[in-house]
Amino acid sequence: MQIAFFNTKSYDKTYFNQSTFLKNHQITYFEVPLNLQTAKLAEGFDGVCVFVNDVLDEATLKKLAGIGVKIIALRCAGFNNVDLEAAHRLSLPVVRVPAYSPESVAEHAVALILTLNRKTHRAYNRVREGNFSIEHLTGFNLFNKTIGVIGTGLIGASFCKIMLGFGCKVLAYDIQENPSLVAEGVSYTSLRELFAQTDVLSLHCPLIPATTHLINAETISQMKPGVMIINTSRGGLVDTKAAIEGLKTGQIGYLGIDVYEQEANLFFKDHADNVIQDDVIARLISFPNVLVTGHLGFFTQEALEEIAHITLQNLTEFEEHIPLTNQVKLPK
Structure with a gap:
């Protein structure tokens, strides 16, 4: 899969590039955060990989769906920055990393x-x-x-x-x-x-x-x-x-x-x-x-390795049409 990776830091590149689960995926790293203004960078990509402070409101999700993005991969546990109802209407599955370390x-x-x-x-x-x-x-x-x-x-x-x-x-x-x-x-x-x-x-x-x-x-x-x-x-x-x-x-x-x-x-x-x-x-x-401490709690070697592993595994499941283990569902 072709993945547009937003809000990139040096440690993201290090741990995703060295992951053994990177096979079959090509990542293009963007340092800018994802929002309505930057969503156009995802044109031509199958999915986007985002973090806690990227903005995935209805307008941004519509833009992503309109340019062909098929999946939203959160490299974090929280999903409060995603309009899940809009994602559901747009048939954009949202996957996350519920437990890394x-x-x-x-x-x-x-x-x-x-x-x-x-x-x-x-x-x-x-x-x-x-x-x-x-x-x-x-x-x-x-x-x-x-x-x-x-x-x-x-x-x-x-x-x-x-x-x-x-x-x-x-x-x-x-x-x-x-x-x-x-x-x-x-x-x-x-x-x-x-x-x-x-x-x-x-x-x-x-x-x-x-x-x-x-x-x-x-x-x-x-x-x-x-x-x-x-x-x-x-x-x-x-x-x-x-x-x-x-x-x-x-x-x-x-x-x-x-x-x-x-x-x-x-x-x-x-x-x-x-x-x-x-x-x-x-x-x-x-x-x-x-x-x-500026959102440092997750920042250990073990956590970063697991985040890369599970994020890429989520994308592989989507590509291979396997039921998505870590899909975020709409609350009932």
């Missing part, structure tokens, strides 16, 4: 917790400047703390197991309980009860209409004062302006985000020589108790 994201969530708590990033900067003072770097023991987990799919389950290893009490919320996690000591509860008891809250659920701004002014007010909130899932789960207010009052004691609801024009790009025009993210990164 759940441990990579789960471990990154733990890294955010430990960094914020023990302030290793601040200690590192002090020492590099010759300042060995430990004033105002006090942390807390994770042992015996209550960890709240929203979403216990593969990533959430991996995170739960890690936190149990720290000796934490783990509370979880999901529309469907995982019996194996219950057997290991995870307790499922209501959202309200989870908010009330949690010392550290970690989000691992998809972004759908029901979860958009799940963390908002009302739910923040239900949490323990000084709660730590970690988001390695999707930026839209958190009402960022409400989080800023929570940080200002101290209701939120720590905020660690690997994702941001307006990240499309910021993340995966170097803005070091520019003035950032997004006042919300500028305010966020001004807080000493906020850590933003």
